[in-house]
Amino acid sequence: MLEPAVRIPPHDDTVIAFDRVSVIRSGNFLVRGLSWQVELDERWVILGPNGAGKTTLLNLAAGRLHPSRGTAFVLGERLGRTDVNELRTRIGLSTGQFGERIPPAERVIDVVVTAAWSVVGRWRETYDPMDTARARRLLEQLGMGALLDREFGTLSEGERKRTLIARALMTDPELMLLDEPSAGLDLGGREDLIGRLTELALDPDSPAMVLVTHHVEEIPPGFTHGMLLREGTIVASGPLGEVMTADNLTKTFGVALQVDRFGDRYAARAA
Numbered sequence: 001m002l003e004p005a006v007r008i009p010p011h012d013d014t015v016i017a018f019d020r021v022s023v024i025r026s027g028n029f030l031v032r033g034l035s036w037q038v039e040l041d042e043r044w045v046i047l048g049p050n051g052a053g054k055t056t057l058l059n060l061a062a063g064r065l066h067p068s069r070g071t072a073f074v075l076g077e078r079l080g081r082t083d084v085n086e087l088r089t090r091i092g093l094s095t096g097q098f099g100e101r102i103p104p105a106e107r108v109i110d111v112v113v114t115a116a117w118s119v120v121g122r123w124r125e126t127y128d129p130m131d132t133a134r135a136r137r138l139l140e141q142l143g144m145g146a147l148l149d150r151e152f153g154t155l156s157e158g159e160r161k162r163t164l165i166a167r168a169l170m171t172d173p174e175l176m177l178l179d180e181p182s183a184g185l186d187l188g189g190r191e192d193l194i195g196r197l198t199e200l201a202l203d204p205d206s207p208a209m210v211l212v213t214h215h216v217e218e219i220p221p222g223f224t225h226g227m228l229l230r231e232g233t234i235v236a237s238g239p240l241g242e243v244m245t246a247d248n249l250t251k252t253f254g255v256a257l258q259v260d261r262f263g264d265r266y267a268a269r270a271a
């Protein structure tokens, strides 16, 4: 499949513009010659086997990694030529690794409100009441309204995931990055989270979104585009319906797969 031509420098509504980006570590290509463009109103899902480079790609998009080769623009800033600390405040990132850094005794509302200062752990005694009100509203939207004062360490996996998503939204980011948000959730928790991600995806005020997942079943309705990644290169990318075919998924995962579509949800199994 031909990769779309990327306009460099990107226009105002372009959130991500990667042109032949490679990430090389110890002589290995984690990402190889990858071109990708994401617009403000797009919601992307990235699928691929373990080690395909999904998290590496997300770390590039988060400004936490620079390309070894190629040019990468995020929110109009060129990686390697810009102050990434400033850029990072414009990006919401939700990963499991981050959750592990939160002190277990931290209250849920504080986990979210501290995002305004890009810190982990409560270090101020008082917050701006507007920040607290915003954190409360986000937590309520994510179904966490009854748990504002609970200690983070006592939450279930699903409740933690929802808290971290509220935290990622706290700074009103222009780009939202989610690495395997449904990992470790039971069926009810997964479906609940997918419903909330669908609401976010369909809200025109939401930021551009990029979600990494292992399962086509976990693609929230409302997501518009897909990328299939294998060994650091794109197998297919573009409008979701065109990308999620049995042929493309079979190439990506290296097993013969059948893909079914039920309304706005997908399912895959061995062919």
Ligand SMILES: Nc1ncnc2c1ncn2[C@@H]1O[C@H](COP(=O)(O)OP(=O)(O)OP(=O)(O)O)[C@@H](O)[C@H]1O
Binding pocket: 025, 026, 028, 030, 048, 049, 050, 051, 052, 053, 054, 055, 056, 057
């Ligand atoms: N600093 C590094 N040096 C060498 N290899 C690395 C480094 N960081 C990651 N890798 C390797 O790069 C590959 C891609 O890693 P990445 O975490 O992006 O994969 P992934 O698609 O997110 O996989 P998973 O589905 O298991 O989370 C893996 O093989 C990993 O071992």
Ligand SMILES: [Mg+2]
Binding pocket: 054, 055, 056, 179
């Ligand atoms: Mg990963």
